[in-house]
Amino acid sequence: xxxxxxxxxxxxxxxxxxxxxxxxxxxxxxxxxxxxxxxxxxxxxxxxxxxxxxxxxxxxxxxxxxxxxxxxxxxxxxxxxxxxxxxxxxxxxxxxxxxxxxxxxxxxxxxxxxxxxxxxxxxxxxxxxxxxxxxxxxxxxxxxxxxxxxxxxxxxxxxxxxxxxxxxxxxxxxxxxxxxxxxxxxxxxxxxxxxxxxxxxxxxxxxxxxxxxxxxxxxxxxxxxxxxxxxxxxxxxxxxxxxxxxxxxxxxxxxxxxxxxxxxxxxxxxxxxxxxxxxxxxxxxxxxxxxxxxxxxxxxxxxxxxxxxxxxxxxxxxxxxxxxxxxxxxx
Amino acid sequence: xxxxxxxxxxxxxxxxxxxxxxxxxxxxxxxxxxxxxxxxxxxxxxxxxxxxxxxxxxxxxxxxxxxxxxxxxxxxxxxxxxxxxxxxxxxxxxxxxxxxxxxxxxxxxxxxxxxxxxxxxxxxxxxxxxxxxxxxxxxxxxxxxxxxxxxxxxxxxxxxxxxxxxxxxxxxxxxxxxxxxxxxxxxxxxxxxxxxxxxxxxxxxxxxxxxxxxxxxxxxxxxxxxxxxxxxxxxxxxxxxxxxxxxxxxxx
Numbered sequence: 387x388x389x390x391x392x393x394x395x396x397x398x399x400x401x402x403x404x405x406x407x408x409x410x411x412x413x414x415x416x417x418x419x420x421x422x423x424x425x426x427x428x429x430x431x432x433x434x435x436x437x438x439x440x441x442x443x444x445x446x447x448x449x450x451x452x453x454x455x456x457x458x459x460x461x462x463x464x465x466x467x468x469x470x471x472x473x474x475x476x477x478x479x480x481x482x483x484x485x486x487x488x489x490x491x492x493x494x495x496x497x498x499x500x501x502x503x504x505x506x507x508x509x510x511x512x513x514x515x516x517x518x519x520x521x522x523x524x525x526x527x528x529x530x531x532x533x534x535x536x537x538x539x540x541x542x543x544x545x546x547x548x549x550x551x552x553x554x555x556x557x558x559x560x561x562x563x564x565x566x567x568x569x570x571x572x573x574x575x576x577x578x579x580x581x582x583x584x585x586x587x588x589x590x591x592x593x594x595x596x597x598x599x600x601x602x603x604x605x606x607x608x609x610x611x612x613x614x615x616x617x618x619x620x621x622x623x624x625x626x627x628x629x630x631x632x633x634x635x636x637x638x639x640x641x642x643x644x645x646x647x648x649x650x651x652x653x654x655x656x657x658x659x660x661x662x663x664x665x666x667x668x669x670x671x672x673x674x675x676x677x678x679x680x681x682x683x684x685x686x687x688x689x690x691x692x693x694x695x696x697x698x699x700x701x702x703x704x705x706x707x708x709x710x711x712x713x714x715x716x717x
Numbered sequence: 718x719x720x721x722x723x724x725x726x727x728x729x730x731x732x733x734x735x736x737x738x739x740x741x742x743x744x745x746x747x748x749x750x751x752x753x754x755x756x757x758x759x760x761x762x763x764x765x766x767x768x769x770x771x772x773x774x775x776x777x778x779x780x781x782x783x784x785x786x787x788x789x790x791x792x793x794x795x796x797x798x799x800x801x802x803x804x805x806x807x808x809x810x811x812x813x814x815x816x817x818x819x820x821x822x823x824x825x826x827x828x829x830x831x832x833x834x835x836x837x838x839x840x841x842x843x844x845x846x847x848x849x850x851x852x853x854x855x856x857x858x859x860x861x862x863x864x865x866x867x868x869x870x871x872x873x874x875x876x877x878x879x880x881x882x883x884x885x886x887x888x889x890x891x892x893x894x895x896x897x898x899x900x901x902x903x904x905x906x907x908x909x910x911x912x913x914x915x916x917x918x919x920x921x922x923x924x925x926x927x928x929x930x931x932x933x934x935x936x937x938x939x940x941x942x943x944x945x946x947x948x949x950x951x952x953x954x955x956x957x958x959x960x961x962x963x964x965x966x967x968x969x
Contacts, residue, residue, distance in 0.1 A: 390792060392754050392832025399754070414864045424925050425864065426933075430871025431921035432914075434879045437872070439910050463914065475868045482743075482856065483849050483873065485726060485840035486791050488833065489747055490754045554825025555806045579907045586911025594918050 388480060388487030389495055396490075398551025403493025409501045410474050412702070413467040425468065433472040433479070436460055439583075440476075457500050458507025458536035459580040462529050463587065465596035466705040470504035494547050502543045502694060505701030507536030511597055512704050522588040525598045530581025534573035534624055539697055541569035542690045549687050559683050562690070574624045726788070726844040732779035734842065734952075738944035739851035740858040741952050746843045748956035752963050753835045758828035760966035767835055767962075770955040774842040788841040792833055802826040849873050857939055871924075879917055886913065 394402075417425040436456045456476075461469030477496050480486040487495050511532035518524035545562040552558075584595070592598055734742065749770070756763045775785055806822025844852070853873070857866040886909045890896075895905060925933075 388791075390795065390829075390833035391750055391836030392829055396751075396755050410865070411862065414862060417864070426867045427871055427921045427924040427928060428918075429868045431875050431879070431917050431924065433868060433872040434875045435914055435917040437876060438879045438883045438913065471865075471868065475865060475872055478865065479869050479872060481840070482852055483726070483844060485788060485837055485844050488754075488836040489750050489840065490836065553828055554802055555819065555821040556802070556825075560805065575903075579903060579910070582904050582907030583911040583914065586908040587914055590912065591915050591918070594915070 388477075388499075389491040391488030391490045392553065393488070393491060394494060394547055394551035395553055398547055399490050399493050401493070401550070402497045402547060406474075406493050406496040406501060409505075409702075410471065410496070413470050413474075416467040416705075417471055425471070428464070429468055429472045429475065432460060432464060432468070433475040436472055436476050437479070455499060455503055455537060455540065455576060456580075457503035458511070458533040458576075459529065459583060461504040461508040461701075462511050462532065462584065462597035463595055466505050466508040466701050468596075469508070470500055473500035473504055476500070494544070498540050498543050498547075502698055503536035503540045505699075505705070506539040506694065506697035507532045507701070508597075509697045509701035509704060510535040510539075512701075515597075520601060522585065522592065522598070522601065525588060525595070525601065526581045526585035529584040529597070530577040531624070533580035534577030537569050537573035537576045538566060539694055541565040543694050546687060546691050546694065557683075558687060562686070574621065577624055578621060726841070727848050728779070728784070728845045730779040730846070732777060732846060734774070734778040734846040737846075737948050737952055738942050739847045739855035740942065741944045741948050742843050742847055743852065743855040744859055745952045745956050746839045748953070749959055750836050750839050752956055752959045754832050756832075756963055756966055758824055758831075760969065763962050763966040764831045764835075767831075767959055770959060771835060771838045771842075774839070774955065778842045778846040780841065780845050784845070785838070785841065788845075789834065789837055791837055795829075795833065799826045799830050802829070854940055854942065858942070875917075875920070875924075878920075879913070882916065883909075883913060 417429070439456050455473075457469065457473040459469075460472050463469065464472065474496050477487065477499050478492070481489055481492055481495070511528050514528035514531045515524065518527050542562070542565070545558065545565050548556075548561045549558045552561075587595060588598060592601065593603065749767075753764075753767050756767070802825050803818035803822035806819040806825060811818060811820035811823065847855070850870070850873075853866055853870050856869070857863065890905060890909065
């Protein structure tokens with residue numbers, strides 16, 4: 387997952403670098419206000435935990451294994467600012483100390499593997515918490531679904547960066563379809579693991595979980611329901627959601643004119659010559675070459691972009707509000 | 718990435734590059750990688766010059782060919798992508814050994830491969846000749862936000878400890894006769910990770926208390942390192958030459 391140097395063009399590397407630096411500085415300032423000097427050991431040791439957890443490969447089948455991104459989980463455990471900061475440090479240390487991931491690719495690596503999954507995942511967590519009951523089981527399930535979603539958000543973010551900075555003529559549609567469908571599967575793994583990790587943490591130290599501070603403190607007897615989380619339900623549910631999403635995604639990858647393109651043609655809002663309208667535009671020509679219906683693809687990209695930005699931004703805003711309302715550390 | 722994380726990829730040697738101040742190496746490395754990433758891909762000769770400067774770096778840092786190749790393994794996951802690119806990419810078709818492939822895809826694969834290899838090689842040279850604390854100190858000296866450097870320092874300080882704790886937990890599980898091989902057996906691993914988090918969190922609280930007791934004010938003190946002018950000139954020669962090469966390649 388760590389993109390090496392030269393995967394996307396220089397402009398995209400710089401732009402994502404700017405966005406990442408802005409988000410990280412915001413998070414660092416927030417944490418500074420919030421926890422004062424406690425942030426250093428806490429985020430440091432947690433970053434080491436995220437790194438170790440990424441090494442804890444979980445089995446997928448014979449001979450293959452996946453490892454977790456951990457950014458959404460870290461955001462829910464520690465709060466999105468501290469969680470995103472820990473994940474950012476993991477990516478930085480991997481690039482500078484372990485030569486894993488390009489130094490010029492840091493902008494998009496930090497954005498895709500720390501900022502988007504941490505804040506976007508936290509936003510999804512808030513949404514899922516509204517659906518599930520306010521119990522440890524509900525928190526664990528929300529963590530699972532939010533973590534699964536954060537992996538897909540991360541894949542969508544990469545596809546969007548490809549749209550701007552492709553260095554190889556692989557159309558946006560292909561990249562988007564492949565990234566999202568593969569990461570739907572990876573996301574299920576990440577979701578199950580994250581949910582189980584959360585349920586284990588809640589059982590022993592519910593008080594330290596940022597995302598569960600609204601829960602009443604449970605006595606030992608009451609914590610039992612955490613075990614009753616139906617993980618089979620979670621997996622079946624995730625696969626169901628994945629299939630639906632994959633069906634929607636594949637609609638856009640299909641070569642026959644679909645609903646959206648039909649609308650564009652019928653209403654005449656689309657340009658006469660699809661390619662001319664995008665020539666010399668902000669988008670990388672490579673990402674548009676060979677796309678049968680650029681209007682629909684760009685509409686999809688637009689929708690996807692709105693989702694990623696809205697989720698990430700919502701995560702930041704919610705976190706800011708949450709921080710303003712409640713003191714973070716009890717001690 | 719086995720044992721010895723605090724050592725990272727550092728190799729105990731007495732090479733000319735080991736003697737250079739860390740911030741000089743880190744700055745030169747970032748400069749070099751940025752320049753190489755900007756080379757237009759058709760200018761194959763420019764990549765050749767980059768290759769020469771990398772080989773020089775390997776020689777001056779005392780890395781052996783085997784060690785260099787082992788470092789490049791990090792790119793292994795991207796090999797299928799590089800192989801697939803000429804076939805899945807669009808654009809003008811070309812024939813190579815009687816197989817129809819996309820010319821643009823071939824150029825793309827070359828571009829990606831060349832820049833990625835340069836990136837990993839440069840990182841390998843720096844990480845082999847600089848200790849982890851020195852790399853972090855260099856990042857601090859090069860104006861990376863203090864808080865990130867402090868967090869990263871505290872991360873690498875506890876990395877060995879926590880990674881070893883992970884393997885102890887895993888060993889305990891295996892020695893009790895449980896060795897998960899399928900995804901639906903992942904629960905014990907996740908439970909281990911959960912208790913690992915709780916242990917890490919509690920450790921950080923103890924660490925913080927200990928740091929406060931010793932007068933910690935929010936930032937870690939930095940060592941003063943001074944680099945001589947000759948070090949600057951010697952190490953920055955490579956990125957400087959590559960910058961000239963880049964300008965020529967663009968204007969050509």
